[in-house]
Amino acid sequence: MLIQQLVNGLTLGAVYTLLALSYSLVMGILGILNLAIAELFMIGGFIGFTLISAGFPLPIAVLGGMLGAASIAIIVEKIGYQPLRDAPLVTPMLSTLGFSIILQNIATNIWGSDPLQLPIFGEQFEIGPIRIGEMQLLVLGATVVLVALTAYIVQKTPMGRALRAVAENRDVARILGVSADRLMMMAFILSGALAGVAGVLIALHYGAITPYLGVEIGLKAIAVMVIGGTTRIWGALVAGPLIGIAEVLTVAYGGSQIRDFVVYGFMILILLLRPQGLLGGARSDQGQRV
Numbered sequence: 001m002l003i004q005q006l007v008n009g010l011t012l013g014a015v016y017t018l019l020a021l022s023y024s025l026v027m028g029i030l031g032i033l034n035l036a037i038a039e040l041f042m043i044g045g046f047i048g049f050t051l052i053s054a055g056f057p058l059p060i061a062v063l064g065g066m067l068g069a070a071s072i073a074i075i076v077e078k079i080g081y082q083p084l085r086d087a088p089l090v091t092p093m094l095s096t097l098g099f100s101i102i103l104q105n106i107a108t109n110i111w112g113s114d115p116l117q118l119p120i121f122g123e124q125f126e127i128g129p130i131r132i133g134e135m136q137l138l139v140l141g142a143t144v145v146l147v148a149l150t151a152y153i154v155q156k157t158p159m160g161r162a163l164r165a166v167a168e169n170r171d172v173a174r175i176l177g178v179s180a181d182r183l184m185m186m187a188f189i190l191s192g193a194l195a196g197v198a199g200v201l202i203a204l205h206y207g208a209i210t211p212y213l214g215v216e217i218g219l220k221a222i223a224v225m226v227i228g229g230t231t232r233i234w235g236a237l238v239a240g241p242l243i244g245i246a247e248v249l250t251v252a253y254g255g256s257q258i259r260d261f262v263v264y265g266f267m268i269l270i271l272l273l274r275p276q277g278l279l280g281g282a283r284s285d286q287g288q289r290v
Contacts, residue, residue: 006245
């Protein structure tokens with residue numbers, strides 16, 4: 001049924017949105033693609049999954065996944081980015097790729113390479129012809145709240161204004177007394193926390209997780225970021241549901257073997273026709289505006 005597929009697509013797109021937002025925050029402030037974010041998503045999911053399995057309530061699982069991923073993001077920033085921030089942009093990006101592989105190996109050694117499974121979390125509701133789960137509602141609601149909260153922090157708070165100043169021109173921001181080092185660390189922490197929350201929600205929604213979960217979803221989130229506009233928060237909110245719905249409808253009516261063709265083909269088309277993404281994004285010296 002079309003309406004049911006649209007609901008499923010919105011849920012998948014919400015996860016892509018949260019993860020794309022994580023990529024956008026670091027890209028917007030620092031101008032680099034943090035390739036470790038997909039594994040922060042996966043680690044957050046495993047932590048939440050483990051806490052739920054141990055009998056902890058959902059809020060503790062979400063908090064645990066968020067704090068765990070944010071803590072690892074601090075390590076990535078300290079070791080993988082900070083010593084290399086004056087190097088060509090590809091150098092710290094490759095460093096985060098190394099962290100991504102290390103984190104995947106750590107997860108494999110701790111939790112094993114086979115999928116871990118739990119019963120589908122939460123109740124299922126029937127609204128007319130639509131069947132929707134408690135976790136789906138939670139994923140959709142959490143995405144709206146977290147995107148709005150992130151946009152408020154970036155656009156309305158003193159910290160957000162300082163972040164945008166660093167994104168605009170890091171050297172000038174330093175001259176004006178802005179602690180660029182602290183804010184760059186904050187960008188990593190925020191992006192890690194968002195990735196951790198997304199990981200917990202998607203792991204509990206599907207009732208399964210593997211150390212390779214971050215690879216596929218992380219690549220789709222990068223496609224969402226590109227399609228929406230590399231560093232535009234609202235771009236992820238538009239492109240995430242668009243890609244989620246396109247993917248689910250493709251699987252339902254065209255077959256799962258062509259879903260990646262549709263998603264990445266659309267991304268290439270956007271790059272050719274509108275390289276700045278659907279909602280644009282002007283470049284600055286070090287990065288791009290958030």
